């Protein structure tokens with residue numbers, strides 16, 4: 402016996418979420434059937450409100466609500482730091498560390514030719530304009546420690562060095578190393594090699 406058509410639609414839409422397979426989608430869908438009508442309406446209204454209430458800042462690409470961008474304020478501008486990120490979500494992760502108080506620039510992805518994401522999708526013109534006009538001391542490249550992250554970081558270095566070096570702006574990349582609380586024999590070779598090559602003074 403097939404599920405009713407609308408239930409199939411609910412399952413299908415839930416499956417579009419990352420990490421949700423067929424079985425989980427079915428479980429969620431059967432849960433939703435038991436929800437009160439007003440709770441379903443509330444959920445639908447909140448999701449429907451996403452385009453109206455969540456935006457990407459025109460300047461830095463970070464995710465913002467209905468207010469001015471909290472990441473583009475003067476105090477951050479005058480810090481002299483600009484951190485380059487792949488996704489708007491990364492800015493929140495860095496904010497949670499309370500270690501960084503500078504500006505951000507969101508690329509919107511990492512170079513991945515297999516996924517059709519070429520260097521042109523990084524829209525570097527906008528970043529280059531910012532780098533030429535902002536009072537900077539250091540640009541921090543905070544990208545994933547993956548093949549795509551490495552490729553993008555190297556590409557950025559090649560493209561941005563001609564702008565940054567004459568201005569005396571230094572470039573850094575996040576250090577990659579051992580996860581907190583890990584013992585050496587549990588860490589894979591690639592991580593250990595990275596940790597060794599980016600070792601810091603002690």
Ligand SMILES: [Zn+2]
Pocket residue numbers: 458459460461462463470471472473
């Ligand atoms: Zn902004």
